[in-house]
Amino acid sequence: xxxxxxxxxxxxxxxxxxxxxxxxxxxxxxxxxxxxxxxxxxxxxxxxxxxxxxxxxxxxxxxxxxxxxxxxxxxxxxxxxxxxxxxxxxxxxxxxxxxxxxxxxxxxxxxxxxxxxxxxxxxxxxxxxxxxxxxxxxxxxxxxxxxxxxxxxxxxxxxxxxxxxxxxxxxxxxxxxxxxxxxxxxxxxxxxxxxxxxxxxxxxxxxxxxxxxxxxxxxxxxxxxxxxxxxxxxxxxxxxxxxxxxxxxxxxxxxxxxxxxxxxxxxxxxxxxxxxxxxxxxxxxxxxxxxxxxxxxxxxxxxxxxxxxxxxxxxxxxxxxxxxxxxxxxxxxxxxxxxxxxxxxxxxxxxxxxxxxxxxxxxxxxxxxxxxxxxxxxxxxxxxxxxxxxxxxxxxxxxxxxxxxxxxxxxxxxxxxxxxxxxxxxxxxxxxxxxxxxxxxxxxxxxxxxxxxxxxxxxxxxxxxxxxxxxxxxxxxxxxxxxxxxxxxxxxxxxxxxxxxxxxxxxxxxxxxxxxxxxxxxxxxxxxxxxxxxxxxxxxxxxxxxxxxxxxxxxxxxxxxxxxxxxxxxxxxxxxxxxxxxxxxxxxxxxxxxxxxxxxxxxxxxxxxxxxxxxxxxxxxxxxxxxxxxxxxxxxxxxxxxxxxxx
Ligand code: ADP
Numbered sequence: 001x002x003x004x005x006x007x008x009x010x011x012x013x014x015x016x017x018x019x020x021x022x023x024x025x026x027x028x029x030x031x032x033x034x035x036x037x038x039x040x041x042x043x044x045x046x047x048x049x050x051x052x053x054x055x056x057x058x059x060x061x062x063x064x065x066x067x068x069x070x071x072x073x074x075x076x077x078x079x080x081x082x083x084x085x086x087x088x089x090x091x092x093x094x095x096x097x098x099x100x101x102x103x104x105x106x107x108x109x110x111x112x113x114x115x116x117x118x119x120x121x122x123x124x125x126x127x128x129x130x131x132x133x134x135x136x137x138x139x140x141x142x143x144x145x146x147x148x149x150x151x152x153x154x155x156x157x158x159x160x161x162x163x164x165x166x167x168x169x170x171x172x173x174x175x176x177x178x179x180x181x182x183x184x185x186x187x188x189x190x191x192x193x194x195x196x197x198x199x200x201x202x203x204x205x206x207x208x209x210x211x212x213x214x215x216x217x218x219x220x221x222x223x224x225x226x227x228x229x230x231x232x233x234x235x236x237x238x239x240x241x242x243x244x245x246x247x248x249x250x251x252x253x254x255x256x257x258x259x260x261x262x263x264x265x266x267x268x269x270x271x272x273x274x275x276x277x278x279x280x281x282x283x284x285x286x287x288x289x290x291x292x293x294x295x296x297x298x299x300x301x302x303x304x305x306x307x308x309x310x311x312x313x314x315x316x317x318x319x320x321x322x323x324x325x326x327x328x329x330x331x332x333x334x335x336x337x338x339x340x341x342x343x344x345x346x347x348x349x350x351x352x353x354x355x356x357x358x359x360x361x362x363x364x365x366x367x368x369x370x371x372x373x374x375x376x377x378x379x380x381x382x383x384x385x386x387x388x389x390x391x392x393x394x395x396x397x398x399x400x401x402x403x404x405x406x407x408x409x410x411x412x413x414x415x416x417x418x419x420x421x422x423x424x425x426x427x428x429x430x431x432x433x434x435x436x437x438x439x440x441x442x443x444x445x446x447x448x449x450x451x452x453x454x455x456x457x458x459x460x461x462x463x464x465x466x467x468x469x470x471x472x473x474x475x476x477x478x479x480x481x482x483x484x485x486x487x488x489x490x491x492x493x494x495x496x497x498x499x500x501x502x503x504x505x506x507x508x509x510x511x512x513x514x515x516x517x518x519x520x521x522x523x524x525x526x527x528x529x530x531x532x533x534x535x536x537x538x539x540x541x542x543x544x545x546x547x548x549x550x551x552x553x554x555x556x557x558x559x560x561x562x563x564x565x566x567x568x569x570x571x572x573x574x575x576x577x578x579x580x581x582x583x584x585x586x587x588x589x590x591x592x593x594x595x596x597x598x599x600x601x602x603x604x605x606x607x608x609x610x611x612x613x614x615x616x617x618x619x620x621x622x623x624x625x626x627x628x629x630x631x632x633x634x635x636x637x638x639x640x641x642x643x644x645x646x647x
Pocket of ligand 1 (some may be wrong): 163209324496497
């Protein structure tokens with residue numbers, strides 16, 4: 001094991017992290033008593049259950065003696081344990097919540113040296129219907145009452161076990177169109193979205209999560225204008241509160257850009273709609289910008305761009321994303337995520353590339369194993385997942401890493417580093433997936449995929465990095481024969497797990513250098529404030545300087561207007577110090593080496609105008625990104641983080 005992993009195993013979660021873990025993550029029995037009381041115990045449970053998957057997915061185990069089999073599983077349990085307990089790699093929340101559900105508690109925590117082969121077999125057998133480990137789902141919604149209410153039921157079943165769900169509602173006939181069965185008029189996709197929203201609002205996820213949805217309507221659907229305004233008047237809670245909404249761009253983004261630039265029109269259509277209507281693309285964009293300015297919704301998702309790089313297109317098609325946008329999926333597909341805290345890999349003045357390579361390889365095996373011990377809420381989901389075995393390995397802690405390296409987030413140097421970092425992870429993750437293909441078998445649709453069939457296929461656009469030749473070589477040679485997973489990478493928001501890791505979230509800049517975050521108290525449901533001051537700042541800035549500015553920093557969250565050396569201001573930038581364009585360019589830097597997508601918010605100051613928002617919507621069409629989410633400070637979208645002052 002790498003010494004860095006050992007080092008971080010000895011660093012306990014902060015008080016804040018421990019509080020979150022205790023409130024939401026540590027497993028309890030039916031009587032409400034804690035079965036685990038530390039991150040190490042939780043790590044043991046998760047590592048053990050995921051290692052047990054080797055019994056389900058590793059054909060080589062058949063050739064081993066029972067003693068060898070046991071050793072094999074135990075050694076993977078230990079490798080997974082090291083990564084999770086060090087908090088260098090953390091899987092998505094549902095894996096932390098639900099791994100081990102249904103299993104005898106003693107089996108989950110007994111010392112590794114006492115584990116027998118039968119114990120692992122029991123773990124596999126005893127998993128129950130709550131053993132659901134994935135964060136991302138897409139459910140198709142058909143144009144019939146039966147289809148719609150089947151989907152509502154599926155939403156309820158997935159929400160109950162903690163998954164986030166997205167749907168594309170474009171198949172639904174528009175408002176006012178004819179319904180043959182009843183000689184009545186259809187009420188359209190938006191009215192049905194309210195049904196999904198209500199269903200999710202009444203499904204209990206216990207104390208852990210409140211549910212999260214993504215609703216998409218394609219830009220050429222006849223109801224697009226109403227859809228764009230569907231969350232108008234939202235105060236962050238009232239209207240479609242569980243939904244993020246996004247306009248789907250099923251064609252290539254260049255096509256829409258051309259129409260925008262030439263002031264062209266788009267023809268709205270639906271097979272069940274007799275009407276004819278053209279809308280100016282500029283009008284649609286103006287309306288999107290106006291609404292995003294007010295409420296943060298809608299975003300855009302470039303489905304055409306996702307399919308362009310999808311290894312199974314056109315055999316399979318991406319129709320929607322999950323709630324935060326980092327994964328595009330086909331009907332009934334699901335995906336599990338995991339994130340590496342790159343801030344923990346900066347040690348002694350340098351970045352530990354050698355450690356990162358090892359971590360990536362173990363993490364890919366871990367995430368691939370998650371698929372096989374997962375208990376999916378619906379059979380169709382299990383089939384869809386297992387035919388392509390999509391994974392989402394990404395990063396968190398990027399902003400804190402840049403702070404340590406003293407590189408400003410909004411600089412070409414930061415973007416160059418981002419491309420190299422992601423290209424390196426991508427190269428090794430894809431090599432690991434090919435190794436797994438050779439060891440355990442390729443994903444079932446591999447021979448139909450573009451990996452096998454298309455001469456120069458690479459599942460992301462690439463740009464310029466130090467690893468481009470190796471990446472091309474990989475896809476020209478090894479990936480032609482072996483690939484375990486249709487896609488391997490994604491950058492998630494890591495909203496909760498970055499707090500557990502005491503690091504910055506995903507690829508995002510820190511929102512504030514000091515802030516308050518609210519946690520729901522399980523016992524009373526009250527919201528309890530937790531105060532954070534950025535750790536890297538605390539370490540780097542001379543203590544007396546920090547002391548001098550501390551109260552102002554807690555109030556403002558940024559160094560921008562404080563009386564400190566320019567050097568600190570340049571390095572320790574926060575989200576609102578960074579221009580929208582620099583946000584977008586960082587999204588692009590990462591996306592160029594990611595086969596799934598990226599969760600990124602383009603932050604804008606409260607003073608931004610509707611035209612400023614419009615500029616970013618149009619700019620997005622010019623860059624190699626796969627979606628856009630804008631948040632204007634103080635707009636109506638629910639704000640998770642607040643400055644200490646407004647607490
Ligand atoms: P975490 O840090 O808890 O692992 P992320 O913030 O990285 O989760 O979100 C990853 C994905 O998990 C989201 O895109 C969404 O699909 C799902 N998700 C997040 N929050 C919720 C929630 N409250 N309910 C259901 N799904 C969620």
